[in-house]
Amino acid sequence: YRMVNLYGKHVAVAWPDSEVEGVKDEAVEIMVKTKKSYVLAGNEWKRDPTVVKVGDVEIGGNKVVVAAGPCAVESEEQTETVAKAVKRAGASLLRGGAYKPRTSPYSFQGLGEEGLRILRKAGDETGLPVVSEILDPRDREVFGKYADMVQVGARNSQNFTLLRELGRLGKPVLLKRGLGNTVEELIQSAEYIMMEGNGNVVLCERGIRTFEKSTRFTLDIGGMVAGKLMTHLPFCADPSHPAGKRELVHSLALASVAAGADMLLVEVHPRPEVALSDSEQQLTPESFQLLMERVRALASVLGRST
Amino acid sequence: YRMVNLYGKHVAVAWPDSEVEGVKDEAVEIMVKTKKSYVLAGNEWKRDPTVVKVGDVEIGGNKVVVAAGPCAVESEEQTETVAKAVKRAGASLLRGGAYKPRTSPYSFQGLGEEGLRILRKAGDETGLPVVSEILDPRDREVFGKYADMVQVGARNSQNFTLLRELGRLGKPVLLKRGLGNTVEELIQSAEYIMMEGNGNVVLCERGIRTFEKSTRFTLDIGGMVAGKLMTHLPFCADPSHPAGKRELVHSLALASVAAGADMLLVEVHPRPEVALSDSEQQLTPESFQLLMERVRALASVLGRST
Amino acid sequence: YRMVNLYGKHVAVAWPDSEVEGVKDEAVEIMVKTKKSYVLAGNEWKRDPTVVKVGDVEIGGNKVVVAAGPCAVESEEQTETVAKAVKRAGASLLRGGAYKPRTSPYSFQGLGEEGLRILRKAGDETGLPVVSEILDPRDREVFGKYADMVQVGARNSQNFTLLRELGRLGKPVLLKRGLGNTVEELIQSAEYIMMEGNGNVVLCERGIRTFEKSTRFTLDIGGMVAGKLMTHLPFCADPSHPAGKRELVHSLALASVAAGADMLLVEVHPRPEVALSDSEQQLTPESFQLLMERVRALASVLGRST
C-alpha cells in the first residue's frame, strides 16, 4: 500500500495486489481499497466537495470563480491592460499562456519564462492570483516561482510524467480533459497527481472531438454533470475553446454555470483581432464585462455568488 | 423555381439550374436565391425569429415553453395522472409516444392509434396541446386527427419522404436531430418540410453519438447555440435522452435554457421505475415540479417567462 | 411468441413477456429465446453463414461479389455504358440510384420510377441483377417490379416502418449502416426485416461519422470484422462513400476484402467529372477494371474467387 497525506489526513491506498486491511500503521486515519480505476479522486471515501484554494480564492465553494486573461501573454502592456480590465469586471484569477502548445511548430510558441514573469507582475499589480500552462516537467521550478496555479492542457491530459511532477510540486493544478478522453479518464489523470499527495486539483471540461463542425470542439456539459457525481473535486468549464467563435462564448459560459460549473476559464484580449493566437474566440474587455454581469445574475438565482 | 407560401408571403425559391431574377410572377413578394444547402430555413432572407404556434402556445417568443409527459403512453390512467401533474407544475404542452421507434423489435412498440386517442383525451381534459412522434408517412391522417404538433424522431431526421409528407400536412413539426447528423443537416431537413409550405418547424437538439459513455448521448449545447445563428426557427432541447439517468436531467435542462433554448422536452412518468421504456431517465412528477421552479427562476434572470 | 418462416424452417421467437418453452405447435422446428436485443440475425441459433441469392449471384459464399454502377441513374445511355463496362470488368451486380436521398432538397433527387426502368433495362441487356435504393414504403410495388435487390440507405437504417415493409416484400435487402449507428444497431435493424420472414439481408458497412476530416466518413473495418462474429448474415463494404475521393477507393476496397467482406459496392460513372451526384468519388470504367484485377488477385490468396 501507499501512504498519502491528503486534506490533512493520512490515507492508505491499497494496490491491487495488497490488502489495506493489513495496514497496522497508527498514523493512518483513512484506508481506501482499490475497487475502481480511480480512488483518491472518487467520492466514495470523501463525500464533502473539495475546495481548492489559490491564494485567497476558493474554487469549489459557493462562489463561481472566473479566471480570465489572454490566450497568450504577448507583451507587458497587453497583459496589464487585460489584467486591469478583467479585475474591474470581477474576475478572481488572471490566466495567460507563456508556453503555448501549438499544433503547428510554425505558430507562435509563447514568450516562455519571460511570459510568466510578465503575468506574475500583472497579477501582483491587480491582486489577482495567476494561472498558466506547463508543458515540460523540467519547468517545475520556474512555475513554482511564478505561478499560483499550474494548468495542464488538453494535449498533456494523459502525460503521466508531467502529472506526477505536479503532484510533487504541490501547487494547485487546473487539469484539462484531453480531446479524445472520457470523463473517467480525466478523473484517472487527477489520481496521478493526488497519488503524490497533491489534492488541489480542479478538473476542466473544454470540449471534445466529435463530427460536429459548427463549433471548434463539442463542450460536453453532460460529461461535466456526470463527472461531478463521480468525484469530490471541483469542475471548471472553458467556454472559449469549444466555441471557437466569440459569438458563442457567452451562451456556453452561462450554460456551464447553470449546469453547476464551479469555475470558468475565459479568454480575453484587449484587441482580439490582432491576437497572436486564438484570435477568433477571445472576448473584448467590454464583452467580458457584460458576460460577468450575466454570470452574476445567473449565479444569484442558483444560490451562488461570483 | 418553386413558389412557396410561407409566413403569409409568396416566396420564390430558385433551383441551382434556374435564376430567381427571371421570376415575373406578380404575386411573388420575396425571392430567394440558392446559395447555401438550405435557404428557407436560413436567416438571410428572414431576420426576425419565427414563432411557431401550437394551439395557444407560442414557441420562439419570450416564453420558455416546456413540453412534458411520458416516454410512452401506456394507459389512460398513467397518461391522465401525468397530464394533470405536468399541467399543475406549469408545462404548456403534453408529450407522449404512441408509435415507439425502438432499436430492438422485441421492445414495447407503443399503443399506436389507441395511444394517440388517450393522449388527445388527456390533453383535452387538461387544456394542454399534445405532441407525439410519427414513424410512417401513411399515418398522416391519424396524426392530423389527434395531434397538435407532430414529432420527427432522431432516427427519421433524414427520412425525407416523411419530412415532405409533414410539409404537406401543415401541422407544427418538432424535428429532432439525428444521432449522427450535424446541425447544418438538421436545418437542411427542416428545409424539406418548409419547401412544401409548412414553416412551423421547431428544431430539437437531443444529443449526438460520441465516445463519451457517462451519459447516453452528448447534448450538443454548442451546436444549438451555433444553429440559432444560422436559422430563424426556434430551438428545443431534450435533456432526458442525452442524460439517460434522471440525476442529470435538471442540470442539462437548466444549461439548455441558459444557452437560449426556446423549448424543453422532458420525460415525466408517475412511477418511472415501472415505465415500459426509458425507465432510467424519466422524472417523477415531484422532481418535474422542482425542475419547473428552477427553470422559472432561471428564465426570469434571462428576461424570459415560462 | 411469433412464428417466422426463415431459411425453410419454422422458427418460434419468444417475446420478452412470453416463454418459448410453452410452444406446443408441432410445426415448429426451431425455438429461439430472446436473450439479446437481436435474435434471428444473431448466430447463436444458426451457426452456418447465410448465403443470400440475388438472381444467380450468391452473396456470402466463396465468391467476393462486386456490385458496381453509377451513384445515380442519369440517362439510358449513361447507364448502359456503365453496365457494359462493369460487366466486362467482372462485376456481378449492377447498382444505380433512382430515388436519391440528398441532404439538400436543392440537389438532384433522381429520376424516380423512370430511373428504375432504365436500370432494369441495362441489367437485362447485360445479364446483371440490379440493386437500387428505396426511400418510401409506398414504393414497394414499383421496387417489386423492377429491382432484384432493394437497398436501404444509411439515413433510413433505423426507419423501422420501411424495414418491416421490406420484410414483407421478401426481396433480398442490402441494409446500410446509419452514420451514427453501432454495428449492434445495424444487426438489430436487420432483425426488423427478418421478423417478417425475410432472411435475405446483406449488411453494409459504409463509414461512420467521426472527427476525422481527411475522408468523407470513417470506414469502420473493425466494426465489420466484429459484426461478422455476431451474425450469420453476409457483410458488404462500400469503399466509395467513406473515401469521398476517388484516389482512396482502391485501397479501401482492398482493405475491406482482406478483412473478410463478402461483397463490395462501388460507384462507377462513365465520366465522373460531369456526374450529377458524388462526382468526386466515382471511379472511371478504366479505374474500376484495374480495381477488379487487384481484387481478383487478392481474393485468390485469401482462398476466395470473384
Added chain:
Amino acid sequence: YRMVNLYGKHVAVAWPDSEVEGVKDEAVEIMVKTKKSYVLAGNEWKRDPTVVKVGDVEIGGNKVVVAAGPCAVESEEQTETVAKAVKRAGASLLRGGAYKPRTSPYSFQGLGEEGLRILRKAGDETGLPVVSEILDPRDREVFGKYADMVQVGARNSQNFTLLRELGRLGKPVLLKRGLGNTVEELIQSAEYIMMEGNGNVVLCERGIRTFEKSTRFTLDIGGMVAGKLMTHLPFCADPSHPAGKRELVHSLALASVAAGADMLLVEVHPRPEVALSDSEQQLTPESFQLLMERVRALASVLGRST
C-alpha cells in the same frame, strides 16, 4: 528562417513572418516556404517516399516490416521466449514496453530501465532491433543507450516537449496518432521532430475514439490511406490496440497491409491469459506465426515482400 539538415540536404524553412526567398546562405540546397501547417513532413518538397532505417531494417521500402513482441516486458524469460518466437515467424523488429503509460495509476507501470535492458538483451540474442515507448524527455539517455527505435504513444502524440527531444536524440521514431487527433495533426507532430533535424519518423495509425463499442478503438484505415497522400513518411498500422480482442487482430492486420501499410506493430505474448497488461488482445506465438504466413501471401500479390 531555420536551417535543418534532413536526408543529407541543407533545407531552409521559412517562418510565417520571414521570407525564404531572402535566404542567401550558399549551403542551402532546398528552400521550403510555409504554406501549410506542416512543411518538412509534407510531400510537396520531397516526392520520393522516405525509407527509415532501423539497424538493417528498412521501413518504407518494398518490404512490409513487422514489429512484434509483448505489450510489456515482464521478465527475461518471457521476453526471450517471445523474441525467439517472433524471430522464427519472420518478424523484423522486437517491440516491448518498459515504461507503460497506464490510464490508471494502480495498473502495472512497467519495469523501467530494467525492462529496456531485458529487451536489448533479447534483441541482441535474436538479432532483432528493438523498439520501446518513451514517456519522459529526461529518459533520453537511457533510450539512447538501449533502443534502436523510440516509440511515442498515443497519449503523448502532442507532447511537443517530448517530440522536440526526440528530434534532437536522432534515433528513428515510431510516432503514434493520438486518440482524438486527426491525421493532419499526426503529421504536424512529426514536423516537430523533423524541425530538429531528425527525418527518421514512421507514423502509426492505432485507432481513434468513436462511438462504436464492438472494438476498443476504431482503426482508421481511410485516414492512413489519406495520410499517405499527404506525406513522404512511411506508415505503420497497429492492429492490436483497436481490436482489443485477439479474434479481430488478423483481419485488421491484413486490411492494413492491403491498404498500403509499410509496417505492422503486433502484440505477442507467450501466455496472453496471464499477461500483466492488454491480456485480451495479445496473440499467442502460434497465432502470430499464422498471421505472418497470411501477411506474406498477401504482400506477394501486392508486389511487396515481408
